[in-house]
Amino acid sequence: MRNRVIIREGFVQDFAIDLESVAVSEGKSEAIRREIERAIIEERLKPGDMLPTVRALADDLSINKNTVAAAYRQLRQSGLISAEGRKGSAVARHALLAASRDVDAGFIQTMAVRDGNPDPSFLPNEGEIRDALSRISVAHHLYGEQRNDAGFTEWAHAQLVEDRIDASNGIFVSAGALDAIERALIAVRLRPGDLVAVENPGYMCVHGLVRTMQLEPTSLDIDENGVTPASLRKAIKAGAKAVIVTSRSHNPSGALTSRARAVELRKLIGDGGDILFIDDDHTNLLRLAGYNPWHMGARRWLTVRSVSKALGPDFRIAYSTGDAQTMHQLEQRQGLGMGWVSNLLQRLVRELLLTVSVQRKIAAAGRAYCERHHLLTTALKKRGFDVRTGAGLNVWIPISNEHEITPRLFEAGWLVRPGSDFCFGEASGIRVTAARMSASTILGFSDALARVHKEVSMTFIA
Incomplete structure (x- = not known):
């Protein structure tokens, strides 16, 4: 059933609340809260608009009034709506929406929206981790034994096959995605000065890795549909030896x-010749969007998937598959170095990923990150910023004067990541992590950025 709140007696504009589309684990009050948040961000509800009374909305939706009351209570606590006595509740006046900035005796508390971290509320808690540890074997793993835990590699193989990725050449287990990418670049024997095509803007750690290995980055441009064919063609023609991309939830923009x-x-790309094509699918477990890879038709390819966004950065495990030659070279290279990733950690990760409560958290995280990305990009577009839709933990905001805007945002209470960390050449902007931003935080940040951007623009005009 799709329920609809109708305008009447000067109350809210018509907007839909779809209770059936929300997982049972979220609950109906969560569905109501999220829909009202979305309507406020999209300006279908404006400051001062009256909401239906708790009883009226409960009657319209044919649900218990306590469910509506819980949703309204959450909205009031976040500063999005305010109580108007007997009149009911109204969308908070604009000045009240900057709940993300705590002002105490003139002191503005700085909020960091720059770190790229997942929301800790969706990560396994201490109880879940301890319970998982109690269920797994803690037997010692000795030199010369099978490198990887069979249970973990079987789970990883099934995950890859589910996305129609050929995993017939086995599973390579690494200490995170960057570890796998670095070992792959070493394994194919790249030399200092060799060209490596990377997204621009792109993941700053990949940029840093390429430069540290004394390789030469060449730009892959990104639009709303992913890597542009023209930039890939140019990189291949220039002699790139490797291509590193993120087909799903591009960092920093979330492009798909x-x-x-x-x-x-x-x-x-055809068969790609000797070029190694690497796809860093870092949000795979979150299922933020469909997966449309294009690198697997090449002769040399690698798909890398980590668990850090779903379980937390401290669970340093990634699993990869690729062509037979690359997989063989990866195993050889690891054997000469660290040897293997802790089997105890592999068992723990698998047990956590099979735990129902953790699975529910991962699913909820995927929904929340999609919603927060959408709300932030919507709010920014309303204020004139040319941001792209997508899905991810981060949003890329292209601006031409990041060096003036970044310190002014800090003075206003917002710590963002400057675009120079993600770009080489002339690209400019800022990256904002939306993963932990509430609706009120999104509104507060969007207003602050719009204000600062206007001030900087006026300064340049003057």
Whole structure:
């Protein structure tokens, strides 16, 4: 059933609340809260608009009034609505929406929206971790024994096959995604000065890794459908030895590779020759969007998936698969170094990922990150910023004067990551982590950025 709140007697504009689309684990009050938040961000509800009374909304939705009361209580606590006595509740006046800045005797508390971290409320808690540890074997793993835990590699294989990724050449287990990428670049024997195509803007750690290895980055441009064919063609023609991309939930923008673009890029690369194509699928477990890879048709390819966004950065495990030669070289290289990733950690990760309560958290995290990304990009578009839709933990805001805007945002209470960390060449902007931002935080930040951007623009005009 799709329920609808109708305008009447000067109350809210018509907007839909779909209770059936929300997982049972979220609850109906959560569905109501999220829909009202979305309506406020999208300006279908404006400051001062009256909401239906608790009883009236409960009657319209045919639910218990306590459910509506719980949703309204959460909205009041976040500063989005205010009690108006007997009149009911109203969308808070604009000045009240900056709940993300705590002002105490003139002191503005700085809020960091720059770190790229997941929301800790969706990560396994101490009880779940201890319970998982109590269920797994803690037997010692000795030199010369099988490197990886069979249970973990079987789970990883099933995950890859589910996304129609050929895992017939086995599973490589590494200490995180960057560990796998670094070992792959070493394994294919790249030399200082060799070209490596990376997204621009792109993941700053990949940029840093390429430079540290004395390799030369060359730019892959990103649009709303993923890597642009023209930039990939140019990189290949220039002699790139490796190509590193993120087809799903690009960092920093959240851009998603469309199915049509994937087909176009797959035709462009052909068999790829000796170029190694790497896809860093870092949000795989969160299922933020469909997966449309294009690199697997190449002769040399690698798909890398980590668990850090779903379980937390301290669970340093990634699993990869690729062509037979690359997989063999990876295993050889690891054997000469660290040897293997802790089997105890592999068992723990698998047990956590099979725990029902953890699975529910991961699913809830995926929904929340999609929603927060959408709300932030919507709010920014309303204020004139050219941001792209997508899905991810971060949002990329292209601006031409980041060096003036970043310190002014800090003075206003917002710590963001400057775009120079993610770009090389002329690209400019800032990256904002939306993963832990509430609706009120989103509104407060969007207003602050719009104000600062206007001030800086006026300064330049003057």
